[in-house]
Amino acid sequence: MSVSAQIAQDRVSPDAMTASRAAAGPLIASRAIEGRDWDAAISGFDGICQEQLFAFATIRWPGVAPEPRLFEHQGRIVGGALVMVQRLPLGLGRIAVIKWGPMLADARASDSEALYQGMVEALVAEYADKRGMMLSVLPHAGTGQTNFEYRALRDRGFKRGATLRFPNRYLVNLRLSDEAQRKSFDQTWRRQLNKSEKSGLSFEHAEADCVGDFKVLYAAMSDRKQFPDHSAFETLDVLMAMDEPLRPELFFVRHQGELVAGALIFKAGDRAVYLYGATNEKALPLRAGYFMHWHIVRWLRDHTRARWYDLGGTDGFRGLHQFKKGMVGDAGLIRPVPPVTNFAARPLAYALGAGAFAAREVVNQLRWYVEAVRPGLAKPDQVPAPLAEEFL
Structure with a gap:
């Protein structure tokens, strides 16, 4: 005990x-x-x-x-x-x-x-x-x-x-080698990842006190995309103040020093969970989302005991479905919430x-x-x- x-x-x-x-x-x-x-x-x-x-x-x-x-x-x-x-x-x-x-x-x-x-x-x-x-x-x-x-x-x-109206959850297998993981991705997803790696992007694992930068990025994205937000974003401060291993991990992607994408991941337990993500208007042509999630998968594999990376649902948006389905690929799972x-x-x-x-x-x-x-x-x-x- x-x-x-x-x-x-x-x-x-x-x-x-x-x-x-x-x-x-x-x-x-x-x-x-x-x-x-x-x-x-x-x-x-x-x-x-x-x-x-x-x-x-x-x-x-x-x-x-x-x-x-x-x-x-x-x-x-x-x-x-x-x-x-x-x-x-x-x-x-x-x-x-x-x-x-x-x-x-x-x-x-x-x-x-x-x-x-x-x-x-x-x-x-x-x-x-x-x-x-x-x-x-x-x-x-x-x-x-x-x-x-x-x-x-x-x-x-x-x-x-x-x-749930859209019950499917998208689960990436974290226990694969780099080669096997890339091979498991859908062909289109893998092609977009390859392009992102030629865009001059950099990936970083940020400290908890950088969460303010993520909030600015998230607010700007919410205003731009106008998605209905039913998330628990108001709980972010208390989560980021928790001790290990419960404190979420913060990741950033930059282009020429500018923050273009970020994500917060709950990583305790057998299933790591994608809590929040944010991008600016430059992220899409740079394919920063592909680059960021690829490196998050590798980080989770190497630094946690989680077997699965839960990307969450789609809230009914087909673009999210295509992105997550391609990332789950052949080795992952798409399973409905009962x-x-x-x-x-x-x-x-x-x-x-x-x-x-x-x-x-x-x-x-x-x-x-x-x-x-x-x-x-x-x-x-x-x-x-x-x-x-x-x-x-």
Whole structure:
């Protein structure tokens, strides 16, 4: 057990302990820990992501109560989940929401799927059975032939909820040699990379205190491109103030000394994630994006333990799809984020929770329509993909 996790254990209240046995999984103990201990306690998890950080969640979702929980099996910490407890309108109840969790500490363990089932069972015991809430879980896009997390949730009785309009995520394989990586790229992507390498560009790994330069570049790009921005950019300062390995890495590309492109990458865990990118008007003819991502892939391979580089989604823009698809190439993966899954032990809790989510989806659809017709904003031009067969 890590020192940070042991400190967290010392602070847990005895009455916060719950345990339950999954139908096909091991006995998992679940315990609450203090928010101030959470981020350090999970910093070495394979499944860690920014959405599961306490520091991120308290800024991104100020209207909910984050409840960090660790899971143990036979005296060792095997995972965790940051559960967001949200009150329903009119005080009708509460729902427990988990995005990209629960997380496995060791995703490559031989019993990882059984441990995941056990963690889900412990969450059901605490939030659905004991506290009478609807439990809502959004799993990651999987890297296997099927999404075992989604399947485990459905097998436990979770019902399918809302789906993302553009659910595909683009995953680059980080464990390749330079030669194999370049060969895996789509031919067009590789050709653009070759041209970028003749444009006099330079790549640098910047220090955290240079983030102000990135903000200027990002603001200028947002004004120029007029993309709707639903990102969590307001959390950037707190993320950049975090200790290793949780602090994102900052990368720049310059041309004749001028900053033309930049990116922020969350690199802890098994899956590095492209958080934010920015370019100026000179970047496109220089093909700076190709140059930057090529060097980021190489840096991640050589300086982290991540197996995948998650480029995120497209928000419905075909140009982003073509760029990311070409970069994923033959060796990477394009996988959909599964639908949200919902469970409640009591019919009223499920009805209230599902009703609240349905109302939110109406609001989201209305917002999407307004943005689609609003003058000046870039318009999505990608056709939504049908729901993957495994999620039907």
